[in-house]
Amino acid sequence: MNNSLKKYRFFWPVVFLAPFVICFFLFNLYPILYSFYMSTLDWAGYNQKVYVGFKNFISIFTKDKLFWKSVLNTLKIGLSGFPIALVLGLIFAALLANTKRFKNALQTMNFLPYITTPVAIGMIFTFIFEQHIGIFNKLIVAMGGKAINFIGSAKYAPFVIAFMIIWRNTGYFMTMYLAGITSISEDLYEAAKIDGASNLQCFFRITIPLLRPVTTFLTITSLIYMFQMFDEANLLFTNQTSSTVGGPSQSCLTIVWNFYNQAFGSNPRMGYASAMACVLFVIIAIVSVIGLRLMNGKED
Amino acid sequence: MRKNLFKMVAAAVLAVSVLAVPAMADDPEVTITYWGWDSNYTWPMMEKYHELHPNVTFEPIATEWGDMLTKVQQALASGSELPTIIPMDRALIANWKQFDILEDLNEYGVDTSVYNQALIDAATTDDGRLIGLFSAACPAGIAYKRDLAKEYFGTDDPEELQAMFSTYDDYVTHGAEVAEASGGSVYLFHSGQAVAEWLYFASDVPNYEDGKINMTAKMEDVMGKLIALRDAGAVDTYQNGTPEGNATYAGKNHIFYPCPDWAITYYIEANDPDGSGNWGIIKAPVNYQHGGTAFGITTSATDEQKAAAYDYIHWCVSDQVGAEEARDVAGFITMDSTIATPEFCKRSDEEFFGGENISDLLYQEIAPNTVIPAPSAYDNDITSVRNDVAQQIMDDASMDLDTAVAAAIDELGQLVTDESVTIE
Structure with missing residues (x-):
């Protein structure tokens, strides 16, 4: 192999790939591996590290009721919110795709919640669902009902967060679906119309099946987002004087909030929290693989 | 004469600055x-x-x-x-x-x-x-709105009110009377969490002793009184410290607010700027700091x-x-006894409290006579549980003391995972 060929086969690929590979090793792989190492330690983050083997993992699987409660809470909140947001996003996208006037304005309006900061969202939802002055309760009272303590009650609080997820993500899902719809050939719809298909039939038989890659992407990313949920729940129940860990009866304690509290609470357990993060990593990996398999399987 | 005086002053200033500059430069x-x-x-x-x-x-x-x-x-x-x-x-x-x-x-x-x-x-x-x-x-008392006190207790005089509210039972009794007289629209307190916070700091039960968290004793002391007040209709269901809860300071539905001295500036005067002259403070049944x-x-x-x-x-x-x-x-009064004389402690905002001598009340009567339980590393977890259980008590009118204490112990047990500590 002559020198110039060598240059093209080895030198330049290495030069171009090196920045990414170095950054990946430094900022992704090393922290991941270090967190696996930390999961075998009894360490508060500032004191002497003590190696404990798999003790932290054994505790998580055999003793830690709160971890599994936080897993169930996360699933409950996520599965109440994301599927509805996905369906609404799809419906709005289908409606907007055929809209001629104010399309851009409507699109922007729907997308705005997605770019609103979580802190502001937390405040907005506190105001909406507050028992005494919240708009939602004012409506209930105006219709003859009794005001409900949505945020202070373990029964309702998880659904307030689910509603928050729907409100925030519908616009984003809609935008993604809209992008997918524009890539579907008009010929397909025209051919279907000639064969006598109604708009609804076109939607179910053409639009939805051809949007499957978008749906797969959104479902997998939503599942990952769901397991990493923190801001929405934490901001709703954190203020200077009446903060609680996990909201009413810990009903809104998500996996990451629980991890955060273990790692950075008043009595930190960095090693134990790292073990939690590892378990979360495995859960997300398994769920993502299963999700991909199921969706790609159907496609096959 | 004036010119000479001016020259002398100018010379003195110059001399001082000449002496001072090298010192500061060092x-x-x-x-x-x-x-x-x-x-x-x-x-x-x-x-x-x-x-x-x-x-x-x-x-x-x-x-x-x-x-x-x-x-x-x-x-x-x-x-x-x-x-x-x-x-x-x-x-x-x-x-x-x-x-x-x-x-x-x-x-x-x-x-x-x-x-x-x-x-x-x-x-x-x-x-x-x-x-x-x-x-x-941070000595604390119980602040009250004078107009509501006059309407429901017939007086806004701090001494008379102090006599009426000298025990926790007095709050329960008068709370029930206010609830009845107002048809349930006026409460003694705006928030169960605020009441629990007050009772927590006023409780002399130590949180932690010899490897054991005294959760049962502490919660019985705090939540028992809160439940009695709730059952009397004396406590509203606002969450403490939220914007909605803070807005009640300027409202007409809540009479009392547990009040450490810093809350005078940060809560009362900030949330009720038009309330000057309409506030007073009395001692809590047990003097406390917060x-x-x-x-x-x-x-x-x-x-x-x-x-x-x-x-x-x-x-x-x-x-x-x-x-x-x-x-x-x-409005922070130093804890240095050589400086904190009665004259020094005189607050400039007593007019806001109708001219009441709240300075002497807080710094001469309450501050020297408070008991501060020893702090523990689990106080923050206990506080989180306290906030949650107090909210549950207010949300569920049928929740009794045993259930509340059991919920508190269960919740704390999940937060405190240190195996060397027992929760009783």
């Missing part, structure tokens, strides 16, 4: 870094100190009260630089002791005999190291920084000018 330039909350207090204090000591510059970084411990933990875990001065909330002081990152102020020659002994004890580790100086004692921040110096600071930081902290608490500044900018 002082090394020091930069003190600081992370913390309560900019209403710390920023003006730092500015004033800088005015008097131009060689000392402050670099404060605003950090939320709730994020303070976390931020330091993260800095320690990642090996990042710590600030020179750290503020420590009383509720977390035992957790700060565990860090072992703070200077022993005893080594700086601090005279602890002039300070509130309970607060010195709270900031002292088991091996006798003093990790911080509290900027103020809150307080100690300031410590990190061991990682340089010697110059440590010396300047100690001088600043000591100036805030034990220097006449510093203590006056703290009083005037934030």
Whole structure:
């Protein structure tokens, strides 16, 4: 192999790939591996590290009721919110795709919640669902009902967060679906119309099946987002004087909030929290693989 | 004559500045870094100190009260630089002791005999190291709205009201009367969490003793009284500290608010600016303190920084000018008994309280007669559980004491995972 060929086969690929590979090793792989190492330690983050083997993992699987409660809470909140947001996003996208006037304005309006900061969202939802002055309760009272303590009650609080997820993500899902719809050939719809298909039939038989890659992407990313949920729940129940860990009866304690509290609470357990993060990593990996398999399987 | 006088004064000023300049020039330039909350207090204090000591510059970084411990933990875990001065909330002081990152102020020659002994004890580790100086004692009473007191109790006079509300049972009895008279629209208190907070700080049951968290005894003491008040219809269901809850200060439906001295500025006057003259304060059935921040110096600071930081902290608490500044900018009364005379403690906002002598009440009657239970590393977890259970009690009118205590123990058991600690 002559020198110039060598240059093209080895030198330049290495030069171009090196920045990414170095950054990946430094900022992704090393922290991941270090967190696996930390999961075998009894360490508060500032004191002497003590190696404990798999003790932290054994505790998580055999003793830690709160971890599994936080897993169930996360699933409950996520599965109440994301599927509805996905369906609404799809419906709005289908409606907007055929809209001629104010399309851009409507699109922007729907997308705005997605770019609103979580802190502001937390405040907005506190105001909406507050028992005494919240708009939602004012409506209930105006219709003859009794005001409900949505945020202070373990029964309702998880659904307030689910509603928050729907409100925030519908616009984003809609935008993604809209992008997918524009890539579907008009010929397909025209051919279907000639064969006598109604708009609804076109939607179910053409639009939805051809949007499957978008749906797969959104479902997998939503599942990952769901397991990493923190801001929405934490901001709703954190203020200077009446903060609680996990909201009413810990009903809104998500996996990451629980991890955060273990790692950075008043009595930190960095090693134990790292073990939690590892378990979360495995859960997300398994769920993502299963999700991909199921969706790609159907496609096959 | 006037010209001569002017010349003499000018000569004196010149002489002083000639003498002073070299002295100031000798002082090394020091930069003190600081992370913390309560900019209403710390920023003006730092500015004033800088005015008097131009060689000392402050670099404060605003950090939320709730994020303070976390931020330091993260800095320690990642090996990042710590600030020179750290503020420590009383509720977390035992957790700060565990860090072992703070200077022993005893080594700086601090005279602890002039300070509130309970607060010195709270900031002292088991091996006798003093990790911080509290900027103020925080005596607390029960604030009330005069117009509502007059309407429902027939008087707004603090002494008469004090006689009417001398025990917890009095609050239950009169709370039921107010609920009946108002048709359930007026309450003694706006929030179960606020009541639980008051009762928690007024309780003499220690949170932690000999490897055991006294959750049953503590919660029975706190939640038992809250449930009695709830059943009497004396407590509304607002969440404490929320904007909606704070808006009730200016409303006409809630009479009493548990009130540490700092809450006068930060809660009452801030949330009810038009309420001047309509407020009063009485003693709670048990004198108590609520809150307080100690300031410590990190061991990682340089010697110059440590010396300047100690001088600043000591100036805030034990220097006449510093203590006056703290009083005037934030209403913080120093815990230094040599400065905190009745004249010094005179608050400028007594007119807001209808001319009542709240200064003597808070600083002469309540402050010296409070019991402060020893802090524990689990106080923050207990506080979180307390807030939640108090909210559950208010949300579910059928929740009895046994259920509330069981819920509290269960919840705390999930938060405190240290196997060397038992929860009873």
